[in-house]
Every structure is written in C-alpha cells, then in structure tokens.
Amino acid sequence: MTAPLRLRLDGQALTDNWRALARMSGPAACGAAIKADGYGLGAVGVAIRLADAGCRDFFVATWAEAAALAPLNLPVSVLHGVRAEDMDVALSGIARPVLNSAVQVARWKAAGGGACDVMIDTGMNRLGLSVDELALLEELQIETLMSHLACADEDHALNQRQLAAFAGLARRSSARRLSLANSAGIGLGADYAFDLTRPGLALYGGIPRAAFAGAITQVVTPQAQVLQRRRVAAGATVGYNATWTAPRDTDVAILNLGYADGYWRGFSDAGSGEGGRFPVIGRVSMDLVALDVSGRALSEGDWVALDYALPDAARKSGMSQYELLTGLGSRFDRYWI
Numbered sequence: 001m002t003a004p005l006r007l008r009l010d011g012q013a014l015t016d017n018w019r020a021l022a023r024m025s026g027p028a029a030c031g032a033a034i035k036a037d038g039y040g041l042g043a044v045g046v047a048i049r050l051a052d053a054g055c056r057d058f059f060v061a062t063w064a065e066a067a068a069l070a071p072l073n074l075p076v077s078v079l080h081g082v083r084a085e086d087m088d089v090a091l092s093g094i095a096r097p098v099l100n101s102a103v104q105v106a107r108w109k110a111a112g113g114g115a116c117d118v119m120i121d122t123g124m125n126r127l128g129l130s131v132d133e134l135a136l137l138e139e140l141q142i143e144t145l146m147s148h149l150a151c152a153d154e155d156h157a158l159n160q161r162q163l164a165a166f167a168g169l170a171r172r173s174s175a176r177r178l179s180l181a182n183s184a185g186i187g188l189g190a191d192y193a194f195d196l197t198r199p200g201l202a203l204y205g206g207i208p209r210a211a212f213a214g215a216i217t218q219v220v221t222p223q224a225q226v227l228q229r230r231r232v233a234a235g236a237t238v239g240y241n242a243t244w245t246a247p248r249d250t251d252v253a254i255l256n257l258g259y260a261d262g263y264w265r266g267f268s269d270a271g272s273g274e275g276g277r278f279p280v281i282g283r284v285s286m287d288l289v290a291l292d293v294s295g296r297a298l299s300e301g302d303w304v305a306l307d308y309a310l311p312d313a314a315r316k317s318g319m320s321q322y323e324l325l326t327g328l329g330s331r332f333d334r335y336w337i
C-alpha cells in the first residue's frame with residue numbers, strides 16, 4: 001500500500017549538516033537530539049545515518065523513544081530522566097538517564113544505577129537540579145553534566161549568564177564531559193561548546209541563527225499527489241468559509257495533504273508548491289489543500305513538492321521551524337534519498 005503523500009528525506013543533507021555542526025563545534029564532540037521521532041523524520045532512519053557519519057551521542061526525551069532505538073545499540077541519553085515507572089527499563093541498560101531533580105538522583109542512587117547524565121538548571125527554570133544542589137551528585141557516576149540554553153537563538157543577556165553559571169559549576173564537578181549548546185548555542189561561539197554539543201533543529205535543516213544560513217541545507221520536503229484538477233469559474237470560491245474568490249477562471253489542483261499531516265492552517269493563502277509556481281489558495285483543510293495551477297501541466301495523480309525551506313515556511317505559516325518538523329504526521333510515506 002502506498003500513501004498519497006510522502007516525505008522526501010535527503011540523507012546526504014542530514015549528514016552534511018551534522019558534519020557542518022561538528023566543525024562549528026570545534027574540538028567538542030557533536031551529538032544529535034533525535035527526540036520526537038527524530039523531529040518528525042523518523043528517529044531510526046536519522047540515527048542510522050548519523051551513526052554512520054560518526055555521531056556517538058544521541059538524545060531522546062522518553063524511554064519509549066529509547067526502546068525504539070535499542071536494536072541499533074547506540075549510546076542514547078533520555079533527557080527526561082527516570083520516573084518510578086521507568087526504573088525497570090532504565091536499569092536494563094538500553095540508555096542513560098539524564099537525572100533532572102533531587103528525587104530522580106535519589107531514585108537512581110537507591111537502585112544502584114550505573115553511569116548517568118545530569119541536567120543542571122542555569123536559568124531556564126524548566127528541567128534540572130539547581131546549582132545549589134551539586135552536593136547531591138556525590139557518588140554518582142556522571143558521564144555528561146549538562147545544562148540547556150533558554151535564548152540561544154537570540155542575542156539575549158541570559159546567554160552570558162547561563163554560560164558563566166555553567167562554567168563556574170564545571171570546575172566543581174567530577175563529570176567526564178560537559179555539554180551546554182543546542183543548535184543555536186553552537187552559533188554563540190567556541191566558549192559554549194565545552195566537550196559535547198547537542199544539536200537538533202539544524203541537523204534537520206532548521207536555521208536557528210542567521211550565521212547558520214550558508215552552512216545548513218534543507219533535509220525535508222513534503223510531497224502530495226493531485227487528487228483532482230478542476231476549473232473554478234471567475235467569482236466562485238474555494239474551500240471552507242469561502243475565503244478565496246477566483247479573480248478569473250482558475251485551474252485548481254486539490255492535493256492530499258492538510259493540517260492533520262502538519263501542513264498547518266497558517267499556510268492558507270500563504271504556502272506554495274514547486275518553488276512558488278503553485279500558490280496555496282483558500283483554507284488548508286484537515287486532509288486537503290488547493291493550489292492555483294493555471295496554465296501549468298499538472299494532472300490527477302501527479303506529485304507536487306511543497307515549498308518547505310524552514311525559515312521561509314515558518315515566516316509564512318506563523319509556526320516555528322520546530323513545529324513544522326515535529327508536526328509532520330504518520331500518514332506520510334517517509335523515504336530517504
């Protein structure tokens with residue numbers, strides 16, 4: 001069975017992006033955040049390709065995500081740490097937990113868990129132990145001590161403050177490695193790289209800071225099949241709520257793609273296909289979208305590539321580059337070239 005919508009995934013672009021980020025990371029190792037099913041691309045396909053390229057540090061959010069990768073036998077860290085419910089699978093050794101709280105540290109110590117990672121909160125106030133709780137870490141076998149930047153995609157005073165806080169506690173820790181930078185953090189400068197960087201977004205073609213623009217290439221292209229081609233007479237409308245009125249007789253292609261696939265409603269009257277040649281007209285529906293294909297040879301059954309360069313698509317849709325990736329749904333056939 002084949003689906004009428006597919007995601008074209010460029011494996012060369014993915015590994016080129018990782019190599020570019022590894023170079024930008026200087027002497028630090030470069031890992032990969034592959035949570036949320038590899039940001040929507042498919043975590044197993046991403047991990048296989050990055051491991052072949054030399055990546056040795058993978059980050060997921062949950063133990064279910066780690067279990068999905070277990071057959072690949074790669075070094076995986078679980079960013080959300082260990083709940084009581086996770087202890088059996090965590091102690092099975094398929095991945096390391098990133099311990100985030102005093103409760104998680106106590107739980108891991110009590111179970112005699114082995115190597116772990118630890119997240120320190122240096123100002124984001126999301127997950128992590130506070131810098132005052134370092135004493136709790138005694139006796140832990142810490143592979144990577146990490147923190148996470150809240151504003152790395154902007155020039156914000158918090159970046160410097162988090163860097164200083166992290167550098168300060170680094171000297172007081174027995175961890176084998178230190179890690180602070182996500183994709184955007186790699187662009188903040190060599191000081192932020194420490195021993196290991198943890199890019200996600202930029203691996204998949206996201207541009208978190210202007211400086212990445214020349215270095216990162218697009219990985220993901222949604223493609224959808226034309227279900228019907230129709231002539232819409234001047235003055236008639238297209239789609240829900242009749243938001244688009246034909247200014248002249250218009251040839252319209254209806255594609256099998258909609259907001260349930262992550263092609264968000266923000267693309268209504270804003271998205272396009274084939275390098276701008278086919279503008280989206282009217283509302284994006286749950287499973288369908290209409291394109292103006294006047295004067296173009298395009299028939300029922302033909303495939304259209306949607307314009308999905310992430311910074312541009314984000315501007316047009318009003319969604320973040322992250323949402324544009326992680327929203328890509330399960331109805332796509334994913335194929336790597």
Ligand SMILES: *Cc1c(COP(=O)(O)O)cnc(C)c1O
Pocket residue numbers: 033035079148181182183184198199200201202
């Ligand atoms: C998601 C995540 C990353 C990767 O962030 P990007 O902005 O996608 O590069 C790195 N570290 C942690 C802790 C994360 O949660």
